[in-house]
Amino acid sequence: MTLALAARMTQAAVDRAAEIGALVSAAVVDQGGHLVHFQRMDKAEIAGPTLAVDKAYTAVAHRIETAELGPLTQPGGDLWGLPANGGGRYVVFGGGIPCWHDGLVVGAVGVSGGTAAEDVECARAGHAVYESFLSDQSAP
Template sequence: MNLELAARMTRAAVDKAAEIGALVSAAVVDQGGHLVHFQRMDKAEIAGPTLAVDKAFTAVAHRIETAELASLTQPGADLWGLQANGGGRFVVFGGGVPCWHDGVVVGAVGVSGGTTEEDVACARAGLAVFESFLSDQSAP
């Protein structure tokens, strides 16, 4: 995950948000969960910057979309209590998507500010840029 690619990913997420009428913050982290690039749309909510980064961090740390964690963290489920760990950084609702390459999570994109569905759609738009980049790299 490099700065240029991460910037393209956050741009795609923000562009998707503008297309669907959402106001979001978008973040990309590397495989260690460290912030590589961040964008916040004008007038986006104040919680978005923290949540976008933490959604991306959670997706890297657990190698799963944060939307998939919702059911796994309900009382009695396998990961019950996860959201109370990691210094409160683990987000268990949609908007964080890991970026896989050769069976390894090499980064993630996180989006916050819209509805859960909007955040997921925007994060997946960022992921599509990553996947396109990988396809271009493997082309002859």
């Protein structure tokens, strides 16, 4: 996950947020969950910077979209209690999407500040940049 690619990913997420009228923070982390790039829109909510990074971190750590974790962490679920672990960093609602390459998670994008659906939509826009990058790399 390069800085240039991560910057394009957060920009795509922020651009999509502007199109749909959301105010978000967007983050990209590498395969170790370390922040590579971050953007916060003017007037975005104050929890967004922490939640965007932690959504990306969670997506890397668990190799799953954060929206998919919610049901698994409910009482009786396979991952019941997950949000209470990891020093509180695990976020189990929409907006974090892992980036896969050759069977490995190499980073993730996280978005926070809108509704859960808006966060997912903006994260998908950032993730689409990553997918496009992979397609360009495999082209002859």
